[in-house]
Amino acid sequence: MYNRTMVYCTPEHRFGSDALLLARFCEPKRSQKAADLCSGCGIVALEWHDRGHRGPCTALELQPEGSALLAAAVEEQQLTHITPACADLRTWRQDEGQFDVCACNPPYFTEGPQSKNAAHALARHENTCALEDVCACGFRLLKDGGRLALCHRPERLADVICALREAGLEPKRLRLVQQRPASAPWLLLAEGRRGGKPGLRVEPPLIVEGEGGFSPEMLRVYRKKENKKEGGR
Structure with a gap:
């Protein structure tokens, strides 16, 4: 990452741009207590750290192999505020x-x-973790006014909104992600607040690609790639 935070991955436990966009969408303040649910290799917790978060952070992952990757990264870099679980x-x-x-x-x-890969099947299908389970866990963990953010597929938008509200997390923010300005969205980012009042703010879409490559906003997400180009001049 930009500040040289190391992330350990394997073919079974890796991350994509959706996780990075999620981490940016709901970045905690420096000392806030945070949780990365379904953490995989811990990319969200590590991205938060990379951007300056130093409050207690629990990274909860069902699969031992994924949790072990984060544990190794935490130990190697002495990131004492991140707790893999x-x-x-x-x-x-x-x-x-x-x-x-x-x-x-x-x-x-x-x-x-x-x-047929068991790790991939668990990560992609609701075999052991349904959307309702995530929202219920978020409600239990959050204090009043606390925020749960999710990334998901746009075709599941109605399910996301309903699951948040039924769990007691009022939907407050929504942002769609498009590959290009004229493309249909391929990802949604949503945030619910425990004890929040009704009122959903729909933010401008995030465009991944502009003319000639990544959009300025995506270049900020991929800071490492942008700096590599500058350093190679």
């Missing part, structure tokens, strides 16, 4: 009502063919 968010009960911010890049699919 290999556990099921459906039954996680520690520090309830104490978090300011939770984020989750959940499984996207409820049906359709599944990968």
Whole structure:
């Protein structure tokens, strides 16, 4: 990453631009208590750290291999404020009502063919973690006024809004991500607030590509790539 925070990945446990966009969408303040749910290799927690977050951060992941990758990165870099936890968010009960911010890049699919790779199947399909489970966990962990942010597929927008509200998290922000200005959205970013009043703010779409390559906003997300180009001149 830009500030040289290391992320350990494998072919089974890696991350995409959706996780980076999620981390930017719901960045906690420096000392706030945060949780990265369905953390995988811990990319959201590590991106927050890279951008200056130093408050307590729990990274909750069901698959031991993914949680172990984050544990190795935390130990190697002495990131004492990040705590990897290999556990099921459906039954996680520690520090309830104490978090300011939770984020989750959940499984996207409820049906359709599944990968023969068990790790990929768990990460992509709601076999062990449904959208409702994520929202219920967020509600339990968050203090009043705390925020849960999700990234998901646009075709699941109605499900996301309903699940947030039914869990007691009022939908407050929504942003769609488009590859190009004329393209249909391929990702949504949504935020619900515990105890929030009704009123959803729809933010301008995030455009990934402009003329000649990444848009200025995506270049800021991929700071490392932008700086590499500058350094090679």
